[in-house]
Amino acid sequence: MKRIIILLGIVSLLFTVSCKKYFDQVPQDRLSLAEIFNTRDGVQKHLAGVYTYIPDEFNQRQLQEQAIFRTPGPWTAAGDETEYPSGNKAQLINNNTLTATEDTFVKNRWKSWYIGIREATVFMDNVYKCPTSQLSVENQNQWRAEARALRAIYYFYLVRAYGPVPLIKGNFTQDTPSAELQLPRNTVDECFNFIVSELKAAQQEGLLVHVSQDRSGGAGRIDQSIAQAFIIEALTFRASWLFNGSNAYYSNMANPDGTKLFPQNASQATAKWLDVINESKQFLNTYVPTYYKLERVLTNGVLDPYKSYRTATRGSYSEMTGYTEMIFYRIDNSAATMQYDRTPNHKGAGGDYRGGGFLGATQEQVDAYFMDNGLPPVLGYQADGKSPIINGASGYVESGTIATDYKGSGTDQLYAPAGSSNMYYKREPRFYADVTFNNQKWLYNKDGNIYTSMEYSGNAGKLNGVNDYSKTGYVVRKCAPEGPWGTGDRVCILLRLPQVYFNYVEALCQYDPTNPDIWKYVNEIRERAGIPQYGSGSGRIPAPTGKENIMKAIMAEKRVEMSFENTRYFDLRRWGMANEYLNKPIYGMNVEADGNAFYNRTKVANRTFAPRQYFFPIPQKEIDVDKNLVQNNGY
CATH class of the missing domain: 1.25.40.890 (Serine Threonine Protein Phosphatase 5, Tetratricopeptide repeat)
Incomplete structure (x- = not known):
């Protein structure tokens, strides 16, 4: 019937x-x-x-x-990058109650x-x-x-x-x-093979090479370069631990007719990583630098890493034709919600300066940012899960305050005002672009400077039962506007050039960890970020050796460069590392306290991860x- x-x-x-x-x-x-x-x-x-x-x-x-x-x-609050105060759907994932x-x-x-x-x-x-x-x-x-x-x-x-x-x-x-x-x-392979074959067919059957060829206005259209980037994304997922047959949890999952949905072993993983390498080379050789390259802004004739990185991630629609790094994005979006979440409450200030400050960066994510000498400040945590194992070579200290304003080298950009905790002193430029910390100067200053205080009694603190505050004592700053919080004119960036770089170097690490292209592209990202590159010679950091150590370096770099861009949630899963990072509490500052007590690392929430x-x-x-x-x- x-x-x-x-x-x-x-x-x-x-x-x-x-x-x-x-x-x-x-x-x-x-x-x-x-x-x-x-x-x-x-x-x-x-x-x-x-x-x-x-x-x-x-x-x-x-x-x-x-x-x-x-x-x-x-994605960001369902990983280890951020936390919302309450009532967010991410908590169903974090509590394993979905x-x-x-x-x-x-x-x-x-x-x-x-x-x-x-x-x-x-x-x-x-x-x-x-x-x-x-x-x-x-x-x-x-x-x-x-x-x-x-x-x-x-x-x-x-x-x-x-x-x-x-x-x-x-x-x-x-x-x-x-x-x-x-x-x-x-099956997994049928799905990925179909995705890749359809994208390749679209490339051959009519897609513009690049939207800039559409003189009638191609902004937002799918082109061959976007299709190629998604081919690389799909192949990277297919080759990864979660999908390549290495994950025993799904080995027996089958359709009613007995067809196993996941590969039964990982014997083809090496060949799958080679596919990622080849498709990445195709992208790099065809579209870079003709259509894409990392954003670079000069101040006084010298690379300004802070402004370069801000330009790459702020996504102003009116400046679309000038961007060189965005690959895929959504024009119609909820920018106002994002900006409200990332603008601290700033009680007592005018409406243009007052947001919700809901999206709090975790202490673990803050610790992931490098120092200005390119070294990680924290190497891990003690048995209590919160006390940091400090990297003495990095120069990082947690006690005391900054004596004078700390500015970016060669610029007038204020990174950390005098009186800020030494925890935020001499960190890399991406940190200051991505995270609002206690006592940091706010981006918009048309009516005078505002310094964000997330202590209990501060202008963005929890006092008086206000719900608009950060549970972690940090607020995500990435993508926040430099004007009023309600500024429009934003595209939602979904895929940037560094993501292609990271997929490529990860595949190289898995297939041929001695390939020099690994450090070529990691160093290109680090150079734009304003921190020392890997290699030999003056001013460089010795590159790690061995597949495991090289992969750790790639992961650490990606965690910072792609922070709060909806990649880490999926990376931890496809790498098989979700249990290590998501099955434990997250920490932040003590938002129930003022003064020195605020800077005590404090448990914010428990996180649970099951297969x-x-x-x-x-x-x-x-x-x-x-x-x-x-x-x-x-x-």
Whole structure:
């Protein structure tokens, strides 16, 4: 018997359209598709709808309030980088209380990306029906290729969050028999192979080499370089511990017919890392430096690492044509929420200076930033989990205060005001761009300087029952505006050039740890960051040797450069290191105290990690309807 099956993410929304400002006004029937694809304007608006499922990672606090097509995730606060005060969905992950019946972000991510996949497929099936008098063949090819690439990218996001998923290869309609809609999950390798092959097909079938070639305004469009970057991302995940057959927890997970979903051994891991290397070289040789290079800002004719890094991560839309580092981003986003979360409360100041300061950086993340001599300040922790093992060679000390204002070398940039704790003295420039610490000068000073105090009685402290405060005594500063907190004109950066560099050097480390390209690209990042590079000779740090030590150096560098950019949550999982870093308490300053007592390292929250937390559960309603869809282990 034929009927409409209600599969939330895959089937019931076969004809749900995605650009709500346009398509909610159009009758939801088959005739509407013919009408939509009869004009250039209709085709263009439908494609814009396909783009709406690109993640909006600027709002990680109000996940339950987001429209389904925005698909934000709780990634920074669900790792070891940050903590929200209370009521954030990340706590379901941190407490290991996430369930398959959670009805907001678990369901909505699955649902949203599958709607995006379906809408991309609808577009691909119909774009050539538009008369060439309305839409040229060249545009038809280009726009279809964009939809094809987006579909592959949405599959990547699904696999990254849920593990292997069903690949929708049939042309389902509302009249498709229900028996044909009982879809099993594809294997890990099938999923990644499909993602890569679809991105390569899109590259060959119409994508612009780079959006700068679109003279009518290509900002935000998928191009060949973006597709290549996602090919590298997908292959990096495929080669990693979580997916390559090394993780015994998923070795026996199988479909009802017995098909094992994960590789049964890691014997092909080396060859998979070689694929990452080859595709990374393709990107570097084709697009760097012609289209991409690290941002570099000069002050008084000398590299200014602070301004360079701020430029690379602040994402001003009005300056888009001048950026050289952004690869993938979302234009329509929740910048105001992000900026409110990252602007301290500043009680008593004007509204332009007062945010929520919710997003608190953890002490562990603060400790990860290097000193200005390029050495780590903290090598680990004592048995109590909080007392630091201080690297004596780094010059780091925790007692006392800075006697005079500490400024960036060769610039007038104030890094740490006099009176600040020595914990924040002579740290690397990225630290001052990324973290607001106690007594730091705020970015916006049109009406006079404001110094943020997160002590209990401070202007951004917890006193008087104010909920707008940081639990850790630090606030994330990265991406915060230099003007009023409500400044618009921001794009949500989802992928920067350093991510390609890190994927490349990680693959080299796994395949050939003696390859000099490892230090070439790590050093390029460190040079821009204003800290000594690895190598021999004056002013350099001896490079570590051996695969394990080299990988530790890469991880440490990535933790800083990509901080708060939604990579570490997934890195810890794919590296198999989540239990080491996420199954223990996190720490910060003592926000219940003033004065010297504030600087006592204090437990902020317990974190729990169990093997089931490698992936989200598949929404239970999907499991209930699709009898061939097996649930992830542990749910």
